[in-house]
Amino acid sequence: MPDAPYYPMHREARCPFAPAPEIAAMPPVGQVRIWDGSTPWFVTRHADQRALLNDPRLSIDEKLPGYPHMTRARAAMAPHIPSLITNTDPPEHTRLRRTVNAPFMVKRVEALRPRIQRIFDGLVDDMLAGDNPADLVEKIGLPVPTLVITQILGVPYADHAFFQAASRRAISHDTDPDDAAQAGKGLGEYLGGLLAAKIEQPADDVLSEMGARVTAGEMTFAEAVTMGSAILIAGHETSASMISLGTLALLRNPDELRKLRENSDDPKFVANAAEELLRYLTIVHSGIRRIAVEDIELHGTTIKAGDGVIFDLAGANYDPAEFAEPDRLDLSRPARQHHAFGYGSHQCLGQSLARVELQVIYGTLYRRIPTLALAVPFEEVEFAMEGVAYGLTSLPVTW
Amino acid sequence: MRVEFDEPKCVAAGQCAMIAPAVFDQRDEDGVAIVLDATPPEEEHDAVREAAAVCPAAAIRLAGE
Ligand code: HEM
């Protein structure tokens, strides 16, 4: 397959929210070339992703030869990562996931809603009292999810500069393997110190909960540390992207923004708006990755045991067979069946938390600051494309 | 409508509890779904159908549909 396009692909600068145009043009079972020169299968249709992401003939075991790793750094680290929810298949995955699920279930995160609202309101007060224009990423986007996840985990917010920098270095496509490993190690040592302290003196937080499982022999210390890092990394960057990119997308679609503002006291409308923004933005843009452990027949093509498979989530979320006029942001369309959180047993652990955060923010930000506008021309807004999820480097706004 | 729940598959993503809270809850200790009402009344049917459709683990089946 010499002419397989390189993946991840670049979006068009003119229309940065839509997936790269090549993705829609791909056949249902295509092939792409990735960083190591290999050419994994590439599945873009919504229906095919639904069928395959629960298929036991596909595995997420990143230690298997041929696994289509996201980056050189991830490939180098894979053999050293203990068994976790992110690299095991059911039934082991199911068992492990049940040990970390509790804090992220719907009723526990719903109970946090007032606290999240207070955190958010305080940050908006501060922004309004400060300089105008301001950077929305710095004032709201990054601090909201970071404050929330640090409180849930039991990590001091004061250390955020350290762990934000370390997690960015650990997951970027641009980082070399040694540097990424070192960043991951630094984060691990930091969380290991905290976990040891929580085992001594438990508090009401997730690290303490995992500490209790370590003491009870349900989890090893190393597993708890790696899981804690994964939650910390996955828990702030993604929601931060959704807040700033969502705001930018709404500012580009003033009619939809007006509808959202007018319906912001209708929790159903706001909840659906959050789902549609998740679909429209599909921030995880480097594909979720699996490896076939048995031959799979799909649309006349045989995916052989040992072949890598990449599922492009934006492909499914912009599949016209599932979402009519996918390029249009339509906050009232039924959108819950999107794949922005993935699909299958690995579907995002933090999705209910992310939903509450996004509902709080989308439901109140534009009502509290009705004159919110871009402080620079749209063309000058800087996108951050190199991570597992895309986002904005900064979003200068005025009001 | 009868709700059939394949518990071993459930990954506790909680979509069902969010969409049809009158019919699904989550177990306190591990978030695994609990069916509160296996034969839900008419007015819940749409929500239950949606929950079954979005369940990422395909753990909810509807009989008598
Ligand atoms: C809008 C925000 C978010 C998006 C778009 C997102 C997206 C995703 C996606 C696509 C996956 C599937 C990966 C795969 O199947 O290979 C995933 C898994 C995961 N996410 Fe999120 N995520 C978000 C927020 C969060 C938050 C707030 C947390 C914090 C707890 C989190 C923790 C995780 C974990 C631990 C997994 C692995 C689950 C497993 O493998 O069983 N995510 N996320």
Ligand code: SF4
């Ligand atoms: S939606 Fe499916 S996987 Fe999620 S809690 Fe309900 S039954 Fe379990």
